[in-house]
């Protein structure tokens with residue numbers, strides 16, 4: 001492809017993108033294909049010869065597009081959002097164009113320095129103290145793994161990387177039973193082991209980790225000769241939005257010398273709104289590490305996960321490695337690849353910069369405030385449906401409910417709603433039962449889109465019951 005052709009197709013694709021978004025609301029949210037449908041339409045062998053771009057693009061529309069679920073659809077209420085606000089998409093096009101590896105300061109000074117600055121912007125926006133710095137990772141899973149590895153190394157006097165773990169005893173990490181599966185995985189991969197991830201019960205209206213249970217578990221572990229190493233707190237769990245009462249947890253962690261990580265992957269974005277901080281952010285400043293995903297609610301195109309660190313020292317002591325070919329000389333600079341597990345790094349700061357400048361924090365705050373308010377309204381509309389029960393009340397913009405009937409019926413309703421296509425919802429488990437969860441957070445959703453969810457649920461329920 002020459003650059004004239006690139007320019008032609010670049011224009012074509014950006015026009016296509018705009019019209020895709022302008023007509024998105026008319027498409028079914030979830031893909032309607034069956035397993036294997038898409039693969040069956042693709043040639044089994046790669047072409048030996050060159051194919052023209054218009055043929056490739058035509059097949060993209062014909063074969064690929066019907067197999068896509070539309071995450072930017074205004075009636076996407078499943079999982080959590082993966083918002084890609086238009087300015088962040090444009091920034092990512094520039095990042096794709098430059099295609100720089102931003103692993104060291106010298107491999108693109110602007111990428112490193114912009115990263116430092118936008119992390120500090122976000123730190124201020126989320127009311128964290130000046131002592132916090134941070135790094136942009138690909139996903140919350142990676143940030144949490146970095147924090148768990150740091151817990152391990154700190155608890156072993158930074159000898160685990162060198163010696164391996166065979167004689168280090170049982171390192172224990174504590175969290176609530178609402179913890180995301182990325183925490184389990186981090187413990188597997190870090191060599192901590194599932195058995196040493198201690199999941200404790202929750203209490204209260206926001207399903208916070210039970211402080212007395214934490215205290216008792218640590219005391220029992222010490223009595224058994226185990227080594228308490230870390231605590232992972234949650235602000236806005238994935239299932240039903242569970243949020244820990246942070247200050248008392250961090251009091252215990254401090255007294256027990258545990259390294260602490262706060263998983264605010266989803267709810268962290270809403271902390272740019274001061275009014276949500278009283279319920280969700282008191283004590284956050286005492287965490288050693290905090291992760292939140294601008295690629296969820298905030299609007300920065302996937303992937304973009306910010307890890308704030310009170311002191312980068314422990315994580316750098318855990319992850320930094322400097323072979324000869326990566327050594328740089330001269331001034332003291334930040335080399336962000338020393339803060340993370342992957343060496344190579346995309347220029348992710350640019351999309352945060354475009355996003356925040358283009359909307360201003362106020363523009364982003366307004367969206368989140370609307371989402372929270374509309375989630376409350378649609379929750380009340382579902383509560384009013386005959387026989388329906390709200391199982392967990394809205395936590396920010398997430399709540400869960402059940403229709404009349406058993407777990408099987410809940411799944412039947414979810415599947416029927418998603419086959420209908422006007423909205424998209426998913427299920428979760430809570431209190432040993434299946435619940436249907438609904439979150440409001442798509443960047444351009446409107447009050448009408450959100451309220452329509454209750455109508456669709458009612459419609460579909462009547463059609464299957």
Ligand SMILES: *Cc1c(COP(=O)(O)O)cnc(C)c1O
Nearest residue numbers: 139140141180182237238265266
């Ligand atoms: C989405 C989510 C994660 C995982 O995020 P990734 O960036 O996909 O790894 C972890 N914790 C919570 C609470 C989440 O909502």
